[in-house]
Amino acid sequence: MAVRSAEATWTGSLREGAGSVKTGSGAVEGSYSFPSRFEDGTGTNPEELIAAAHAGCFSMALTADLGRGGFEPKSVHTVAKVHIERGDAGFSITKIELHTEADVPNIDAAAFAEFAEKAKVNCPISKALAAVPTIELHATLK
Known part of the structure; x- marks a missing residue:
């Protein structure tokens, strides 16, 4: 099977330093910092x-x-929202929201909801993120 890679470099202290991330394919590359991760600063974050x-x-x-x-389906559009919060043990991802909207001819809402729930449980990234306490799904059929 395929093996995918990415790399990250951090320089400086936690709050004043800066980092960069880059995927192995080079398709995604960006900078990140304490403000871009835990505040509203510019740049990306893990x-x-x-x-994505x-x-x-x-x-x-x-x-x-x-x-x-x-x-x-004619189209499936999904927005994922990852919540990171500070708790007693430090920062952790506490919830992920999946908001999807799909244009699927000849399917009723109940059947679509079943397919969406199955995909939420079985997609490899959902499986990898099983430690996240809550993964919510909001599926809308156009």
Whole structure:
């Protein structure tokens, strides 16, 4: 199977330092800092990258499941929101919200909801993030 990679470099102290991340393919590259991660600073952060990975994985998994079920979606659009909070043990990801909207001809809302829930549970990124206490799904059929 495929092996994917990414790299990150951090220089300086935690609060005043800065870092950079880059995917192995070079398709994603950006800088990050304490403010971009824990405040409203500019730049990317690991949680944003997790959100991108989860949204992409879920959209593909839902498309695949629908296809296996005999439905061909015209589009599946997903926004993932990763919540990071400070607790007694430090920072942790406490919740991920998946907001998806799909245009799928000839399917009813109940069947679509079942396919969406299955994709949420079975996409590889959801499986990798199983330690997150809550992964919420908000699925809307166009």
